Amino acid sequence: MLTLATTSPGEPEIFASLQGEGASLGRPSTFVRLSRCNLACHWCDTAYTWRFEGDNRPHKDALAFDRHANQLTLSENEVATRIRALSPDRLVITGGEPLLQGAALARLVALLPGMHVEIETNGTVAPHPALDHQVHQYNVSPKLSHSGNPADLALIPERLAAWAADPRAFFKFVVAGESDVSEVLALQQTYAIPGDRLFLMAEGRSPAELHARNRWLGDICLRHGLRFTDRLHIHLYGDTRGT
Ligand SMILES: C[S@@+](CC[C@H](N)C(=O)[O-])C[C@H]1O[C@@H](n2cnc3c(N)ncnc32)[C@H](O)[C@@H]1O
Numbered sequence: 001m002l003t004l005a006t007t008s009p010g011e012p013e014i015f016a017s018l019q020g021e022g023a024s025l026g027r028p029s030t031f032v033r034l035s036r037c038n039l040a041c042h043w044c045d046t047a048y049t050w051r052f053e054g055d056n057r058p059h060k061d062a063l064a065f066d067r068h069a070n071q072l073t074l075s076e077n078e079v080a081t082r083i084r085a086l087s088p089d090r091l092v093i094t095g096g097e098p099l100l101q102g103a104a105l106a107r108l109v110a111l112l113p114g115m116h117v118e119i120e121t122n123g124t125v126a127p128h129p130a131l132d133h134q135v136h137q138y139n140v141s142p143k144l145s146h147s148g149n150p151a152d153l154a155l156i157p158e159r160l161a162a163w164a165a166d167p168r169a170f171f172k173f174v175v176a177g178e179s180d181v182s183e184v185l186a187l188q189q190t191y192a193i194p195g196d197r198l199f200l201m202a203e204g205r206s207p208a209e210l211h212a213r214n215r216w217l218g219d220i221c222l223r224h225g226l227r228f229t230d231r232l233h234i235h236l237y238g239d240t241r242g243t
């Protein structure tokens with residue numbers, strides 16, 4: 001069984017969209033958003049997947065959401081059927097923290113032969129071995145101090161070393177200011193992360209917030225030989241569930 005986030009009560013968050021971030025930006029993909037997280041980033045744009053006391057952002061159905069309505073448990077077969085009903089041959093599994101449900105994800109992906117599988121992860125949890133060999137790409141977003149998480153929970157040295165050594169893993173750091181950039185550069189050096197697999201992405205949940213940071217961030221990427229990624233879905237659809 002898999003526990004998923006919902007777009008509205010009873011509706012699992014499974015949707016087709018353009019991948020909005022990172023190495024696969026612009027590719028048509030089917031997204032599956034799982035519930036629950038082991039971290040608590042204070043700027044998390046999907047806090048409804050784990051902060052069940054309330055929703056942290058305006059939503060037209062906000063009053064209809066409660067701790068039960070925000071998640072839904074479905075069989076791997078049911079989730080696979082819903083994924084097959086959408087046409088993209090690429091699957092992006094996100095959350096919350098999807099690797100918390102690695103064994104069930106391994107069973108899900110086994111039902112979807114031929115799909116290209118990407119996982120969005122905070123990088124703290126080792127992928128279940130039965131899942132790992134079915135994954136084509138990891139989009140790893142380790143959390144810096146501005147996320148509000150304690151470093152001993154957010155930055156796990158053996159995990160960071162393993163991702164750095166895995167050519168399938170692309171790092172994607174959320175950056176809001178100069179001190180975040182210094183933290184990224186220190187991590188890049190410690191773990192010898194190739195610049196070609198390291199993206200900087202502005203913190204922002206609105207086109208205006210992204211616009212205010214993107215020019216500055218682009219210059220930093222150019223200066224340090226890092227890759228820049230926008231958040232395409234925010235520009236196209238805003239901060240809306242199921243997009
Ligand atoms: C909601 S997370 C889910 C996957 C996983 N928990 C993680 O953090 O990577 C998906 C992506 O959105 C990013 N993200 C979340 N809130 C954001 C914000 N306010 N601004 C920019 N990126 C954000 C995360 O860093 C991650 O790359």
Ligand SMILES: Nc1nc2[nH]cc(C(=O)O)c2c(=O)[nH]1
Pocket residue numbers: 017018019020021031094095120233243
């Ligand atoms: N279009 C779109 N692209 C995305 N890339 C990563 C996402 C995520 O929330 O993990 C995401 C998302 O929620 N929507």
Ligand code: SF4
Pocket residue numbers: 037038039040041044045046047095096097122143
């Ligand atoms: S790790 Fe990901 S899902 Fe969890 S709180 Fe941070 S951004 Fe949100």
Ligand SMILES: [Mg+2]
Pocket residue numbers: 045046
């Ligand atoms: Mg998102």
